[in-house]
Structure formats: C-alpha cells, structure tokens
Amino acid sequence: MCFDVISIFPQYFQPLDLSLLGKAQESGRVQINVHDLRNWAEGTHRSVDDSPAGGGAGMVMRADVWGRAIDTVRKPGRSVLAIPTPSGQLLNQRLVERLAQSEQVVVACGRYEGIDARVAEYYDNVVEFSLGDYVLNGGEVAALALIEATARLQEGFMGNAQSLMEESHSEEGLLEYPAYTAPQQWRGHEIPAVLKSGDHKAIARWRRDQSLRRTARRRPDLLASLQGLDSRDRQILAEEGWLLVPQLAPVVIEEASVSDIPDLAELAARTFPDACPPGIPDKENNRFLEENLSEDAFTRYLEHPDEWRVLVARVPHGIVAYTLTGMNAPEEFHRPGAAYLSKCYTDREYRGSGVTSALVEKTVQLCQADAIVLATNIGNKRAAKFYRRMGFRKAGRRKFFIGNYENTDDTFVRDLTHKS
Structure with a gap:
C-alpha cells in the first residue's frame, strides 16, 4: 500500500520512519512518500495561497497549485484523495478499514483557511475527514493519524494479528477491555483476581463485560450498531443504563416513589x-390484583420500607419493569432470615432486552439477607430457566392460591452469603 502526503511542512512526517511504520517501509509492506507542495507553486515567492473570494479573514490555498501536485502524484487505479478538514466525516475504524483496501491514499494537508473547495469537487473518490470537533493549525496531525491507523491493518504489519481482533473499535465495535501486567500490586491497586485465576472462560467473560461497560459509559453512541449480543451482554448494558430492545434507550433502575404508584398498578x-x-x-385474577397489586396495595408497600422494597426500571416514556421484595420470606419457604422476591414483571416489548436481569441483580445487591427466595408456577419453564441463569437453584415446591384455585409452584433460592 502506498501513501503520498502533500504538505508545505514535509519535515512534519519524519516520525513515520520510526517503530512499526519504519519497519513496514523497510520490508516493503507500506510505501510512504512525502512531497513539498511548494514544488508545484509558481513565481518568485512560490506562493500557495491567496485571499478568500468574497472577502473574509485568513488565506485560502490555491486550487491550481493543488491540482498540479495531485495530478503528479496520484496513480490510476484504486486511489483515494484524503483531505483533512474540521468539516469532514469523523475518522473512525470503519473508514480506516475502507481506506486500507486502497492501493494508494493521497493525503492533502491544508493550512490557513483550508484548500479551495473546488479541489474536493473536481476529483473523484475523495474522503474529507476530521479527527474530532476541534480545529488544528493544519492537516498534518490528522494525516499522521490516518496513515498509522490505516497502515497497521496491512497484512503482516502487526506481529500478532490477534491484536487487531481484540482492540477498541474492532469489527465488533466495542472499546477494548482494560489491560494489566506486573507488578500484581501497585500503589494499593491489585490486578483483578479473575485475571490470576487461570480460568480462561471466566477471563474471557470478564474481559467482554469490561468492554461492554466501557463502551456504555464512554461511547454509548457505538451501542446501536452492536450485533449478536447474548443475554449476559444485554444484562451488562442494562446495568450500565442502556437498552437495545426494542430500540436504543437509556434506562434507570431505582427505588419506586409515590408518584410511580399509578404506573406500577397499570403495569x-x-x-x-x-x-x-x-x-x-x-375475576379471580382481578381479585388478586386488587388485593396485592392495585394502587392501594403499592401504597401500602411504599409506606412500609422496613417490610417491602419496590424497584423499577424506567425508560424515557415510563416504567417497563418492577420487582417487589419482602424483607422476610414466608414460613413456607423454610428459610428464616431470607428475603422474598415476591414479584418480578417486565413489559412484553422489553423482554429479552436485559432489563429484567439487571433489575433482579440490583434487587439482589440491595438485599440485606443471607439468601433470597422466590416461587414460580411449575408450568412457567421460561421463568424457571431465567432464574437459574440468575444464580437461583431449585429448592422445593409450595402450594399457591389465586382465590380458591390451587396452584403448584417451584421454589428457588439464591445464596447471598458471598455477595460481592
């Protein structure tokens, strides 16, 4: 792959001879040619700029000078003209990957008020790009970034090709997980225990969790494009305040307030x-709702926080899930001192979003007990599978009445004595 850089400060690009880029040039994997724009300027002063048409501050680089330079260095074939400019598209990994497929990238480093707009209009296969929402004195810094980001994708550039798969902004679109090395303790900070466990499956899961959390916290704009997420991935994102189902939306998990009572009863x-x-x-379901899940019932729960806790998952348009937890489990569970997850329900369109998992995990973390118990009807296999995934184990059975109708529930328990 060949880069041809045109600038009025060619000495700016001496660092390209260092490190892996220097080695790539020596091996022939990458070719970098730096050209002085003034070589194509005319006149005694070899001027490359002039006053802006229509008036205004600063100077604009001349189209005729740039045209001669580009025509000289640009090769036929898969060639791209890249122009750094604050008004260009953001230089990201997807753009870099596209540029890496080119045979030649000509980088036109403007200065002053930029390059005459006719240059970008005249040529085909032009990419105007920006490093971010700020202004530099010229395009040289952006050119350096583009060249390094693109060159490192060439086959054989990296000593370990796996590095390209696991880094930030890789094909999957996540930020990279944090990395650690010796010493194991530094200024009171330990390397995470899981990284010293030797459990490769657990390490892989921890690293993915960290990538998801970093992306949600630092670059939530990247989340909408994520594909192939499993239930654990969605739980992590929901814990960090983001849902992708049914669409990208912020979510907050918190204790319910009095103002939530009508929405809770409706949900x-x-x-x-x-x-x-x-x-x-x-009529039996309605009677149960009136006695246990009506506005009056939720009012009673919120009036007795020493006996009950109500958590809600809230998106911009309202509450989409809730849990109701009793501080003391009923005697039928035979677990004195355990908390009781009495209700856990999620709106249909938000099932599978990860919000239920995040809500249950938050409920568990807030429990001041050595265990938490729950029950679900023996026919509700989906719920049983979900609770097993959340760390609950089957403990037995109980009878549960809705009016005069007897039902059989499976009971589950999750030990909290080792809760982190």
Missing part, C-alpha cells in the same frame, strides 16, 4: 396474567 395489571397458569378465571 402489574398488564403483566400479571402472563405468568398465571391457564384456567384461572379473570
């Missing part, structure tokens, strides 16, 4: 029947 009425076994008459 409960809409979701409770989904978990009920078939054959329960509507």
